[in-house]
Amino acid sequence: MYVVMNELKVPKEMKEVMKERFAQSADNMKKVPGCLDYMFLDEEDGRQVVFTKWESKQHYEDWTNSEAFQRAHQDRSGKEKKSPASGNELRTFEVIHHF
Template sequence: MYVVMNELHVPEEAKEAMKGRFGKSADNMKEIPGCLDFLFLEQNEENGNLVVFTKWESKEHYEDWLHSDAFKNAHKEKRESKDKGPASGNELKTFDVVHHL
């Protein structure tokens, strides 16, 4: 199993727009081969970050998704936007799952 966490640094005034953008993705991720779970998380702190958490059957499934039309479509709005999007940055972390309940 493979886990990916993408921590998004989003200014407070842009968080609702970002939540809306990822809300559209939640249902689509159910159709992605190898995607076991998709969560969009918000820290319970003032000025907290947003986190996209995905769990995959394998690293290969995740990499297949990165190169898929589904990935391109999920990020189409950001690519076509004239601005750089609501996030001011991000930090991507990947993990091989060692123990799981």
Template sequence: MYVVMNELHVPDEAKEAMQNRFGNSVENMKNIPGCLDFMFLEENKENGKQVVFTKWESKQHYEDWVNSDAFKKAHQGQQNNQNSTKEKSPASGSELKSYEVIHHF
């Protein structure tokens, strides 16, 4: 099993927009081969962190997703209906951490 956590650097005023963006991804992630779990986490404090947590059957499943058209589509930005520009992510950066699961119940 493989776990990936993406800690997002998001200003407080943009956190709701980020929650909505990842909320739209929940159903899509259910259909990704090897994806066992998808969670969007937020600390309950001012200036708290937002974290995308995913659990995979294997590192290979995660890498297959990252290299897939579905991943590229999910991360290319959303089309703005008022004009043809892409909507920029509210995140100013992120820190990606990944782990092999040694023990699990």
């Protein structure tokens, strides 16, 4: 199992925009092969975290290299969406123990 946490640094005034964007992704993530869990987490200090759990690292990499991933990060005109986040930190983990 593989876990990915993408910590987004988001200005307070843009937090609702990010919540809406990732709410639209929730149903789509259910259809991604190998995706076991998808959560969007919100902290009061302005950080928001996208937490995903995968069957394997390969499933995650397949997703990030897919056309569906590219579409999820584009606006309706096909151009890359400008993120309201001022930065992010991507952390990945191989799961050793799980119950």
